[in-house]
Amino acid sequence: MRTSRFISLLAALALAGAAAAGTPQRVVSVNLCTDQLALMLAAPGQLISVSRLAHDADSSALVDQARALPTNGSRAEEVYLLAPDLVLAGTFTDPATVAMLRDLGIRVELFEPARSLADVPANLDRMGRLLGRGAQAAEMIAAFERDLAALTVDLEPRPRAALYYVNSYTAGDRSLAGDILRVAGFDNVAAETGLDWGGVLPLEQLVMLAPDVIIEGRDYPGQARAEDNLTHPALAALTHTRKAGSLTDRDWICGTPQVLHAIGAMRDLRLSLEPAR
Amino acid sequence: MKLAAILSALLAALFLGSLLTGWAAATPAAALRALIADDGTPLSVVMQDIRLPRAILAAMVGASLGLAGAALQGYLRNPLAEPGLIGVSGSAALGAVIAIQTGLSLAFPLALPLAALAGAVAAVLLILMLAGPRGGSITLILAGIAISALAGALTSLVLNLSPNPFAAADIVFWMMGSLADRSFLHVWLALPFMAFGWVLLAATGRGLDALTLGEDAARAMGIDLSRLRLMLVLGTASAVGAATAVAGAIGFVGLVVPHLLRPFVGARPSRLLWASALGGAAMVLAADIAVRQVLPERDLKLGVLMALVGAPLFLHLIYKTRREMA
Numbered sequence: 001m002r003t004s005r006f007i008s009l010l011a012a013l014a015l016a017g018a019a020a021a022g023t024p025q026r027v028v029s030v031n032l033c034t035d036q037l038a039l040m041l042a043a044p045g046q047l048i049s050v051s052r053l054a055h056d057a058d059s060s061a062l063v064d065q066a067r068a069l070p071t072n073g074s075r076a077e078e079v080y081l082l083a084p085d086l087v088l089a090g091t092f093t094d095p096a097t098v099a100m101l102r103d104l105g106i107r108v109e110l111f112e113p114a115r116s117l118a119d120v121p122a123n124l125d126r127m128g129r130l131l132g133r134g135a136q137a138a139e140m141i142a143a144f145e146r147d148l149a150a151l152t153v154d155l156e157p158r159p160r161a162a163l164y165y166v167n168s169y170t171a172g173d174r175s176l177a178g179d180i181l182r183v184a185g186f187d188n189v190a191a192e193t194g195l196d197w198g199g200v201l202p203l204e205q206l207v208m209l210a211p212d213v214i215i216e217g218r219d220y221p222g223q224a225r226a227e228d229n230l231t232h233p234a235l236a237a238l239t240h241t242r243k244a245g246s247l248t249d250r251d252w253i254c255g256t257p258q259v260l261h262a263i264g265a266m267r268d269l270r271l272s273l274e275p276a277r
Numbered sequence: 278m279k280l281a282a283i284l285s286a287l288l289a290a291l292f293l294g295s296l297l298t299g300w301a302a303a304t305p306a307a308a309l310r311a312l313i314a315d316d317g318t319p320l321s322v323v324m325q326d327i328r329l330p331r332a333i334l335a336a337m338v339g340a341s342l343g344l345a346g347a348a349l350q351g352y353l354r355n356p357l358a359e360p361g362l363i364g365v366s367g368s369a370a371l372g373a374v375i376a377i378q379t380g381l382s383l384a385f386p387l388a389l390p391l392a393a394l395a396g397a398v399a400a401v402l403l404i405l406m407l408a409g410p411r412g413g414s415i416t417l418i419l420a421g422i423a424i425s426a427l428a429g430a431l432t433s434l435v436l437n438l439s440p441n442p443f444a445a446a447d448i449v450f451w452m453m454g455s456l457a458d459r460s461f462l463h464v465w466l467a468l469p470f471m472a473f474g475w476v477l478l479a480a481t482g483r484g485l486d487a488l489t490l491g492e493d494a495a496r497a498m499g500i501d502l503s504r505l506r507l508m509l510v511l512g513t514a515s516a517v518g519a520a521t522a523v524a525g526a527i528g529f530v531g532l533v534v535p536h537l538l539r540p541f542v543g544a545r546p547s548r549l550l551w552a553s554a555l556g557g558a559a560m561v562l563a564a565d566i567a568v569r570q571v572l573p574e575r576d577l578k579l580g581v582l583m584a585l586v587g588a589p590l591f592l593h594l595i596y597k598t599r600r601e602m603a
Contacts, residue, residue: 203458204301208301225447227443
């Protein structure tokens, strides 16, 4: 039993060596966002493992497809034993892991976290080329741009919205979340405070800004005092502000076509504000 | 009485200062008008739902810590006894963290202060058992180090085991304390427990005065020492437990304040009790103003500031008592 597994591992390693020049045959993803890009674009059997977060329904937008694949804990040892010929990682993946895998002769491709909607077609294109699936990627890019145009809201006036996450974090205009708000027809109040990427928005400042809408970050499992800011009574006391509930995190964090779900939800929110105005 | 008037005036001034410190730019007059206006404007919300509970909580927490420090020092007749240093605050934080992480505090809000109280009771009993009735400095400090380290380690362990990605970041809050974005929910949660603790600790005054003459003399004066001890344990645990449950472990308040005020009360423990309560409230209010002035965007922890003031004093006290410790 064990010997046969070892032999198949050796065979796989040999195969990996052979295919290194051409299209990768054993692709391992160790980052939630590359998981999703690869799940959408890889040929059947090409992607052999996804990161552990990909199986978490709150974080992963493609959890059903991901559950068909085994997960990895994103550490060099287990990734190496999967005998990949291409590892997909994020620029925030532990640099020691990336360096180790590269030292072991494995090709590692790093994807930056998306900072705008323009990163979505760019990511699809790059992933398509890496996986030898350029045609599928081009199709997806066209569909994404068509859907994005259809969802874009161009109504005046633009309500002032605040994204308010755990620990009083907010996202600015130069972030993916900020871009989602913009396309859905909102102005981001973070811009009024000079936060363009994002950062801490003190509760007192948020209240003084009195945005038209507050969209809260997700509630994580378990308890943390850091989440208390989301339930502070001062937010409820703001009578002219609509509390729009919490966002579906999985559609907001990765630069993949799943952001269209987030844009759709924000568009619905924007349109629901219309008659009252 | 003069001291009481001075401390009260200081407390009132700092309370006002705390109300007028914060992110929102507003003239003091507009801010104070917004404090009583019922108009739902953003400034009223800031004043009534953010700053007012914060200032009240700072005063309550400071009074609890100052009072508990003075009472512990009086009972152990040792100026190094302080709820933070001897591990009472740390153990209370452990209790609070367990209540939050098990979900108990969600189902039953009072579980939070109750669990903190239980942690604090355990620590006070352990300290009194280890340090003995006379409270020798070495045993007191060593026992305090051990209890603090154990409570801190267990708090970190519980938070690291949490499925919540932000729980581990809460370690800093529980070890250093903060009043940022606390609300009236926290005031109401802590107040009954603190008030109970204040009453018990205030009632120890006569016993502590008698105890300055020694245990035999105190007994001869009709002081029931085991009752005094019980009041001290429950009072300290109740006040410090409730303070820690809502604001985290804030160290050194109970060390610095009684030390500063002792010369003004003729070294009488009973007078030091109320003076330290007022002084502690003033000190935490001042520290909470400072953390908002120094780094308004960051939630600078109160414990950082208190340690900067308190740790050198602690070293000074150890230096002074080194003959006893040798």
